[in-house]
Amino acid sequence: MAGPNPSSPNEEILEASLEANANRIMTALGKSSDVKQRAFKIRLADGSARSGSVLYTEGMSDIQTTMGKLLADPQLPLAQLTDPHAYLAALKESILTDANVVEVNRLAQIYSYLLTGHGIVLLDGANAALAVDSVKLQARQVEEPNVQSVVRGPREGFTEVLDWNTAMIRRRLKSPNLWMETRIIGKESQTRVVIAYMNGIVTSSVLDEVRRRMDRIEIDAILESNYIEQFIQDKQLTTFPTVFNTERPDVVSAHLLEGKVAILVDGTPFALVVPALFIQFFQSSEDYYQRTDFASLIRILRVIAFVLATLTPSLYIAVTTFHQELIPTTLLYNLASQREGVPFPAFMEGLLMEVTFEILREASVRMPKTIGQSISVVGTLVIGQAAVEAGLVTAGMVIVVSITAISNFVMPAFNMGISARILRFMLMGLGASFGLFGVFLGIILLVVHLCNLQSFGVPYMAPFAPLRLNDQKDALFRMPIPWMRLRPSTTKGGNRVRLRQRSGSRQQRR
Amino acid sequence: MRTLSLCRAGAAVCAFALVLLLSGCWSRHELNELAIVVGLGIDKTDEGYKVTAQIVNPSQVSTRNGINATLAPVVTFTEDGRTVPEALRRMTNQSSKRLYFAHLRIVVFGERLARDGIAKPLDYLSRDAEMRNDFYLVVARESTPAEVLGIYSAMDPIPANNLYTKLYNSDTLWAATGQITLDRLTIDLSASGKSPALTGIEIAGNKVRGRTRFNNQGIAPSAVMEYRGMAVFVGDKMVGWLDADGTKALNYLQNSIHQTLGVQKCGENGKLSLAVMHSETRVRVARAGDMPVIHVHVRVESDLSDLECGMDFGKAEALESLRKEARKTLTQLFEHGIEEAQGMGADIFGFGLEVHRQQPALWHRIRDWNEVFRHVRVQVYPDLYVRKIGTIDKSVERMVKE
Numbered sequence: 022m023a024g025p026n027p028s029s030p031n032e033e034i035l036e037a038s039l040e041a042n043a044n045r046i047m048t049a050l051g052k053s054s055d056v057k058q059r060a061f062k063i064r065l066a067d068g069s070a071r072s073g074s075v076l077y078t079e080g081m082s083d084i085q086t087t088m089g090k091l092l093a094d095p096q097l098p099l100a101q102l103t104d105p106h107a108y109l110a111a112l113k114e115s116i117l118t119d120a121n122v123v124e125v126n127r128l129a130q131i132y133s134y135l136l137t138g139h140g141i142v143l144l145d146g147a148n149a150a151l152a153v154d155s156v157k158l159q160a161r162q163v164e165e166p167n168v169q170s171v172v173r174g175p176r177e178g179f180t181e182v183l184d185w186n187t188a189m190i191r192r193r194l195k196s197p198n199l200w201m202e203t204r205i206i207g208k209e210s211q212t213r214v215v216i217a218y219m220n221g222i223v224t225s226s227v228l229d230e231v232r233r234r235m236d237r238i239e240i241d242a243i244l245e246s247n248y249i250e251q252f253i254q255d256k257q258l259t260t261f262p263t264v265f266n267t268e269r270p271d272v273v274s275a276h277l278l279e280g281k282v283a284i285l286v287d288g289t290p291f292a293l294v295v296p297a298l299f300i301q302f303f304q305s306s307e308d309y310y311q312r313t314d315f316a317s318l319i320r321i322l323r324v325i326a327f328v329l330a331t332l333t334p335s336l337y338i339a340v341t342t343f344h345q346e347l348i349p350t351t352l353l354y355n356l357a358s359q360r361e362g363v364p365f366p367a368f369m370e371g372l373l374m375e376v377t378f379e380i381l382r383e384a385s386v387r388m389p390k391t392i393g394q395s396i397s398v399v400g401t402l403v404i405g406q407a408a409v410e411a412g413l414v415t416a417g418m419v420i421v422v423s424i425t426a427i428s429n430f431v432m433p434a435f436n437m438g439i440s441a442r443i444l445r446f447m448l449m450g451l452g453a454s455f456g457l458f459g460v461f462l463g464i465i466l467l468v469v470h471l472c473n474l475q476s477f478g479v480p481y482m483a484p485f486a487p488l489r490l491n492d493q494k495d496a497l498f499r500m501p502i503p504w505m506r507l508r509p510s511t512t513k514g515g516n517r518v519r520l521r522q523r524s525g526s527r528q529q530r531r
Numbered sequence: 532m533r534t535l536s537l538c539r540a541g542a543a544v545c546a547f548a549l550v551l552l553l554s555g556c557w558s559r560h561e562l563n564e565l566a567i568v569v570g571l572g573i574d575k576t577d578e579g580y581k582v583t584a585q586i587v588n589p590s591q592v593s594t595r596n597g598i599n600a601t602l603a604p605v606v607t608f609t610e611d612g613r614t615v616p617e618a619l620r621r622m623t624n625q626s627s628k629r630l631y632f633a634h635l636r637i638v639v640f641g642e643r644l645a646r647d648g649i650a651k652p653l654d655y656l657s658r659d660a661e662m663r664n665d666f667y668l669v670v671a672r673e674s675t676p677a678e679v680l681g682i683y684s685a686m687d688p689i690p691a692n693n694l695y696t697k698l699y700n701s702d703t704l705w706a707a708t709g710q711i712t713l714d715r716l717t718i719d720l721s722a723s724g725k726s727p728a729l730t731g732i733e734i735a736g737n738k739v740r741g742r743t744r745f746n747n748q749g750i751a752p753s754a755v756m757e758y759r760g761m762a763v764f765v766g767d768k769m770v771g772w773l774d775a776d777g778t779k780a781l782n783y784l785q786n787s788i789h790q791t792l793g794v795q796k797c798g799e800n801g802k803l804s805l806a807v808m809h810s811e812t813r814v815r816v817a818r819a820g821d822m823p824v825i826h827v828h829v830r831v832e833s834d835l836s837d838l839e840c841g842m843d844f845g846k847a848e849a850l851e852s853l854r855k856e857a858r859k860t861l862t863q864l865f866e867h868g869i870e871e872a873q874g875m876g877a878d879i880f881g882f883g884l885e886v887h888r889q890q891p892a893l894w895h896r897i898r899d900w901n902e903v904f905r906h907v908r909v910q911v912y913p914d915l916y917v918r919k920i921g922t923i924d925k926s927v928e929r930m931v932k933e
Contacts, residue, residue: 342559346633353567353634358593360563367561
């Protein structure tokens with residue numbers, strides 16, 4: 022495990038007195054109750070005893086084995102050492118069996134080790150200390166991803182522990198070309214952030230851009246990867262996500278192999294992947310684990326669902342209030358009869374139902390799981406039968422809102438669904454005031470906006486605008502993996518050959 | 532650089548804001564503010580027009596209530612006006628909702644109007660942006676449009692819908708009617724070598740009882756709206772009625788047969804029916820002096836659908852004699868139709884168009900085609916092919932005898 026780097030050179034260093042050192046450290050940490058001190062004594066060969074102390078943070082480190090080693094009767098050569106520095110060096114070299122033991126003397130370093138879960142061994146008379154890696158985190162174990170679940174495919178998802186996450190990627194890509202850079206971001210949180218990429222495949226311009234943008238971040242704390250995302254995304258004023266996030270190690274690995282850069286943040290299971298393309302949010306890792314034909318059809322279905330989720334209410338409102346001639350005659354009778362006795366205009370009806378649905382959705386995310394059941398029953402009633410029978414809305418509008426709501430969750434990427442939800446309201450307003458004309462005006466604006474977006478220098482709408490024929494193999498359609506010989510052309514400058522003509526072991530993607 | 536892009540963004544926003552002025556809420560109508568007009572009747576009065584609009588009462592026809600509802604499925608309003616649009620505007624005195632014409636299914640002209648000329652009211656139907664041109668136009672026979680639109684229909688709760696589908700089906704399956712839409716009619720009206728013809732609609736049965744809900748309470752409806760023949764126009768003025776056979780001949784000769792059925796003699800005193808599945812007509816125009824001579828080749832493909840004589844289709848001669856008889860029957864049918872049309876001086880078949888196309892020099896010397904048409908020689912050459920004879924070869928009658 023890589024230790025934290027001393028960020029600012031604090032020249033305060035340890036003194037020789039154990040008591041003074043311990044006191045200084047404890048005081049500096051405000052005598053925090055979770056920082057504990059375990060004192061011990063070592064009997065030396067000449068009969069004298071040397072006192073020492075182990076400082077550790079409760080709940081983050083397990084110093085039991087360390088203590089066992091320290092308190093065992095010292096072997097003869099060791100027991101003859103009377104110089105505390107020599108003793109400390111001997112402890113480090115031959116006694117402490119922990120993987121990572123570092124000698125430190127600057128206080129700033131000691132704080133950083135101590136607060137990341139290391140045990141700090143202080144010895145009386147020595148103006149240095151040992152930082153012993155005794156980190157034992159109480160963290161969520163590796164579980165099946167909650168948000169991006171699949172029917173077929175790996176069932177493990179990232180956890181809150183950065184090192185486990187990097188290990189999960191490393192386990193998939195045992196290549197020496199998988200390089201990871203660690204940096205500490207957050208003045209107070211001291212969060213470790215890893216930039217991972219495949220050396221030789223990665224687009225160097227993107228990598229440089231990522232480094233530059235990460236270096237610019239100055240913030241007190243990074244609590245989730247979205248903190249990073251907001252600092253590094255290309256455009257703030259857009260509803261479309263230009264940074265991809267995932268909690269699946271297989272997805273990250275596949276993206277790395279396409280020359281992308283992954284950013285992992287300690288404390289969150291969501292890793293970022295840049296650059297992100299529009300179509301990427303419609304692709305699921307499972308597309309590559311199922312048959313080709315099925316995967317392509319499902320991808321097309323997702324795009325249809327996105328269009329439905331964005332446009333259905335606005336089209337319905339536009340058609341029923343401006344272009345009744347477009348409705349099949351028999352359907353028109355039915356819709357008109359439903360409208361009898363409904364007091365609100367179609368737009369208000371739509372708004373009412375959409376807002377109700379959004380409230381229910383938000384409530385179902387936030388509310389305790391134990392009462393979820395009863396609320397969803399109430400919700401179904403409110404949104405469905407009861408609202409129609411009470412004459413508040415028409416049954417047609419309920420169908421429109423339901424199809425919209427369901428379509429919204431077809432997208433494998435949740436944040437693209439959010440985008441559709443926000444745009445829906447905008448388009449509804451346009452549809453209600455200007456009819457289909459307004460809706461199409463809105464669509465044109467959206468397309469212009471989308472074509473204008475970039476993610477780390479890569480056009481957001483690639484490979485459609487600009488059109489790249491070779492990349493169509495894995496955009497809207499997913500061709501069989503043996504046909505995808507080249508990596509996407511967004512991998513500029515890197516090694517683009519994915520598989521040789523006669524390749525025995527076909528590389529698994531995403 | 533930054534100010535420049537801001538300027539451009541501002542300009543773009545302004546441009547889009549201007550675009551929004553092109554349309555607006557004033558053309559917005561909620562569904563419950565619309566009176567969906569499905570049938571329109573236009574007849575002539577002394578001062579102008581009497582217009583009848585059949586309006587759907589949506590709550591009575593939707594699937595939610597079924598057709599057992601107590602109120603009438605449609606409402607008709609009748610109003611007079613100097614022009615058609617005036618009468619329709621005046622109708623707001625009666626209707627609680629705005630009349631909406633995009634779903635118009637059928638327009639019924641009164642016979643009086645038809646004889647007086649349909650061009651004037653057609654102008655409104657063609658000019659109004661809300662009107663589409665996919666509705667049918669018919670002429671009321673022995674009744675007024677208001678009466679026709681006031682009859683309860685059997686099966687379909689909306690009479691105008693009933694009329695629409697009825698006309699479609701009878702034309703495609705029986706060919707004794709014609710589905711004429713607005714665009715078709717205006718083309719025929721403006722062509723100088725073709726006269727238009729519109730299907731006639733009449734009320735068969737008890738007109739008074741037909742106006743009440745009781746019309747459909749018996750199993751056999753008291754009054755049924757029935758298509759019969761076609762009204763023949765010269766220019767925009769109706770000149771007479773074509774009977775069912777004449778209409779069939781019209782459909783054959785202008786090549787608009789989808790399907791129909793013909794009955795012909797078979798043997799000494801038997802009959803057989805042929806279901807026509809396909810028919811193709813080609814017109815050749817020759818000239819004899821100053822007069823055109825028209826040769827019409829009609830190729831009919833049919834299936835045998837009933838046999839009531841001793842003919843045995845196990846033998847090849849049977850088919851030959853059937854075809855011979857068919858040629859005779861079809862020739863009679865066509866000649867009857869042509870005779871009727873020539874009698875009225877109305878070239879409903881569009882032979883004039885063919886003369887124009889094939890003999891342009893001759894055409895330009897003809898002043899009044901409709902007058903010339905009365906005396907033009909028309910030769911018909913029908914030919915019939917039998918494609919399928921069905922699942923039995925001998926007639927059932929013969930099997931019984933044997």
